[in-house]
Amino acid sequence: MFSQALVRPPSLNFADGLTREDLGAPDFPKALAQHERYCEALQRCGLTLTRLPPDARFPDGTFVEDTAVLMPNCSVLTLPGAESRAGEVDAIRDALLRQGHRLVQIQAPGSVDGGDICETGDHVLIGISARTNEEGARQLAAFLADAGYTSECVDIRAIDSILHLKSGLSWLGDNRVLLIEALAGHPAFARYERIVIDADEAYAANAIRVNDHVLLAAGYPRTAERLRQAGYSLVELDMSEYRKMDGGLSCLSLRY
Known part of the structure; x- marks a missing residue:
């Protein structure tokens, strides 16, 4: 169960951030x-909610998840894998310290993006990607082990369709994961009940279970129906x- 969240709205130069997509520039008011x-x-x-102000120094700064991994017994500041994003961690550190978190931090040459980290209860899946390297994963696994959690790595570098592990995976609770076809056969997921998303709805794999609801991207009706049939109450968002x-x-x- 979560009780708090930290958020930051996009800055005016949001469109200057990093992207691999070719979908056009974002509409800032929208x-x-x-x-x-x-x-x-x-x-x-x-x-x-703790709402941080937008910061034009970091066009990607609205994506706050990449800056920390927060577990009930372990709070880890990351070191994002894109050099332009490293400075985003400072404001997150300050906000979390004000709330009493005891923090540890990933150190170079390790790199970790929070989007590569999927917590499944007391077990954590660590994506090895273009943004999270093996040294960062090793450091994170050690922090987690010290706090009583187990972990394992999932190498996604050969899956061109996703940037982060959680681009193609969500933990739903109830020993269930929502995931794309390219991940469904990986042995790391054999222990879970898997809800596999159709290829043309793959973006919907990035959902979040928030207490009694699942937040899901709008516009993916087959995924929404499968989740409803599994008993989840959905909040669909554009x-x-x-x-x-x-x-x-x-x-x-x-x-958190």
């Missing part, structure tokens, strides 16, 4: 409106402007 609806959804799910910048629902908040 992105702001979508972010506000996202925040309202988190509040409806029972979370209290994520069009964040998809243009390689972002999804989980990217826009740190939940």
Whole structure:
């Protein structure tokens, strides 16, 4: 169960951020409106929000999830794998320290993006990607082990369709994961009940379970129906402007 979330709205230069997509530039007013609806959804799910101001030094700064890994017994500041994003961690550190978190941090030459880290109860899946390297994964695994968690790595570097592990995977609780076809056969997921997404709805794999609801990107009806049949209460949100910048629902908040 989550009680809090940290968020940051996009800055005016949001369109200058990193992206591999070719979907056009984001519409800034629309992105702001979508972010506000996202925040309202988190509040409806029972979370209290810490809202950081936009920071034009970091066009990708709205994707706060990449800056930390927060578990009940372990709070880890990351070192993002894109050099232009490294400075985003400072404001997150300050905010978390004010809230009493005891922090450890990934150190170079390690790199970790929070979008590569999927917590499944007391077991953590660590994606090895273009942004999270093996040294970063080793450091994170050691921090997690010290706090009583187990972990394992999932190498996604050969899967061109996803930037981060959670671009293609979500933990739903109840020993279930929602995931894309390219991940479904990986042995790391054999222990879970798998809800596999059709290839043309793959973006919907980045959903988030927030207490009694699942937040899902709008516009993916077959995925929505499968989740409803599995018993989940959905909140569907338009994520069009964040998809243009390689972002999804989980990217826009740190939940704890």
